[in-house]
Amino acid sequence: MMLGCASVPPPAPYGPVPSGRQLAWHELETCAFVHFGINTFTDREWGDGREDPALFNPTALDCRQWARVCKEAGMKGIILTAKHHDGFCLWPSRYTEHSVEKSPWRGGKGDVVRELAQACQEYGLKLGIYLSPWDRHEPSYGDSPRYNQHYQNQLRELLTSYGEIFEVWFDGACGEGPNGKRQVYDWPAFFEVVRQCQPQAVIFSDGGPDVRWVGNEKGFANPTNWCLLRRDEVWPGYPRFAELTTGHADGTHWVPAEADVSIRPGWFYHPAEDSAVKTVEELLEIYYGSVGRNAGLLLNVPVDRRGLIPEPDAARLREFRRALEAEFPKNLAKGAKPSASNVRGASPRFSAGRAIDGDTRTYWATDDSVTAAWLEVDLRTPQELNRVVLQEYIPLGQRVEQFVVEIEKGGMWRQVAEGTTIGYKRILTFPTVVASKVRLRIVRARACPILANFALYRAPDRRPAEEK
Numbered sequence: 034m035m036l037g038c039a040s041v042p043p044p045a046p047y048g049p050v051p052s053g054r055q056l057a058w059h060e061l062e063t064c065a066f067v068h069f070g071i072n073t074f075t076d077r078e079w080g081d082g083r084e085d086p087a088l089f090n091p092t093a094l095d096c097r098q099w100a101r102v103c104k105e106a107g108m109k110g111i112i113l114t115a116k117h118h119d120g121f122c123l124w125p126s127r128y129t130e131h132s133v134e135k136s137p138w139r140g141g142k143g144d145v146v147r148e149l150a151q152a153c154q155e156y157g158l159k160l161g162i163y164l165s166p167w168d169r170h171e172p173s174y175g176d177s178p179r180y181n182q183h184y185q186n187q188l189r190e191l192l193t194s195y196g197e198i199f200e201v202w203f204d205g206a207c208g209e210g211p212n213g214k215r216q217v218y219d220w221p222a223f224f225e226v227v228r229q230c231q232p233q234a235v236i237f238s239d240g241g242p243d244v245r246w247v248g249n250e251k252g253f254a255n256p257t258n259w260c261l262l263r264r265d266e267v268w269p270g271y272p273r274f275a276e277l278t279t280g281h282a283d284g285t286h287w288v289p290a291e292a293d294v295s296i297r298p299g300w301f302y303h304p305a306e307d308s309a310v311k312t313v314e315e316l317l318e319i320y321y322g323s324v325g326r327n328a329g330l331l332l333n334v335p336v337d338r339r340g341l342i343p344e345p346d347a348a349r350l351r352e353f354r355r356a357l358e359a360e361f362p363k364n365l366a367k368g369a370k371p372s373a374s375n376v377r378g379a380s381p382r383f384s385a386g387r388a389i390d391g392d393t394r395t396y397w398a399t400d401d402s403v404t405a406a407w408l409e410v411d412l413r414t415p416q417e418l419n420r421v422v423l424q425e426y427i428p429l430g431q432r433v434e435q436f437v438v439e440i441e442k443g444g445m446w447r448q449v450a451e452g453t454t455i456g457y458k459r460i461l462t463f464p465t466v467v468a469s470k471v472r473l474r475i476v477r478a479r480a481c482p483i484l485a486n487f488a489l490y491r492a493p494d495r496r497p498a499e500e501k
């Protein structure tokens with residue numbers, strides 16, 4: 034009997050796998066966070082809720098400028114602080130008077146969320162919402178059932194008035210209410226509102242359910258970073274941050290990490306920080322520490338008192354984009370001659386070439402019994418290189434636990450980089466080497482490895498070391 038390639042079945046999923054909404058989120062890689070609100074006008078990071086809404090008066094607010102700057106920087110979405118801990122709402126919420134409606138801006142007729150939603154649509158960006166559960170203005174805060182209802186009302190209002198929302202960002206911060214009682218949030222009810230109103234949106238919090246906090250606000254994941262979490266043990270406010278930086282190797286659910294970090298020292302705009310915008314080198318380091326380590330990057334860019342992304346930040350974002358493009362100029366593995374120690378069922382559908390075809394929906398996979406294997410590319414002529422980009426085919430789970438990257442020199446293989454997990458994306462940086470053959474040797478995987486991308490680049494020689 035002739036065996037056609039269709040008769041070699043793809044690998045079965047291994048362990049927890051991502052949902053459709055999580056898969057779509059992974060592909061965004063880099064999004065912007067925008068902190069803007071009453072704090073912008075009081076020069077504070079946390080307001081106490083007693084601020085006069087009349088203070089909110091941006092002189093030249095233009096959400097199209099935010100969208101343009103973010104788009105040009107390669108961001109795929111923007112998450113806005115619709116309400117921060119001070120309780121001031123950037124949209125005219127029907128559940129409070131503490132909002133733009135009571136401000137002089139646009140004669141009290143303005144709506145920042147609406148303007149941003151329109152700008153995002155115009156620029157092809159996704160819109161996300163940050164609605165702080167901690168509310169230092171709302172009188173019902175601390176009276177748990179009453180405030181939980183209020184919060185759900187506001188959440189539903191936001192999620193049904195502004196079109197599609199891609200991510201809802203839940204901050205775990207929780208303080209005492211005016212009655213001296215600590216508010217007990219009804220997280221399951223909050224999450225249910227999101228599922229009902231925006232089923233395709235991912236829910237972010239310290240412990241997911243869809244996307245977890247990376248455990249620090251510096252913008253880096255651990256080099257070993259599982260998209261897995263013992264989710265039922267982690268709640269918003271979870272104190273063991275280090276675990277979130279690596280995930281749980283024995284996690285029960287797929288909950289990838291998102292690294293939030295600000296381009297300035299603070300989250301909100303402060304004139305005194307105009308000269309403290311992160312350098313391109315720092316931003317590149319953050320990129321390698323987040324996207325390069327299997328996490329999403331959420332880069333905060335504060336909006337100033339005019340209602341604009343300040344010029345120094347906009348210029349820095351443009352430089353960052355240019356620098357990133359220079360880091361990954363031409364994929365040297367594309368068009369190379371691929372081979373592998375094992376190909377699943379000897380089928381062309383799972384051959385080594387599938388990892389270098391530029392299509393992350395196709396992959397190289399081995400037989401089920403094989404969990405250590407190599408993939409080699411012959412570049413035909415000696416090439417300079419210093420970056421390797423690896424991607425597992427995550428719809429079938431995260432599998433690789435240890436790997437090395439080697440080059441051939443005079444018939445001998447020499448290691449140039451090594452790592453543990455790969456996941457959606459892992460980028461390795463190493464000093465420039467010259468090689469005509471490069472191979473990825475998977476030393477250990479939990480099940481047959483499945484690789485969607487193996488790419489090689491030659492970046493300019495000016496990068497700081499990746500591993501800190």
Ligand code: FUL
Nearest residue numbers: 078079204205206293300
């Ligand atoms: C924290 C907040 O307390 C900060 O003000 C900021 O919004 C940050 C992103 O999350 O929990």
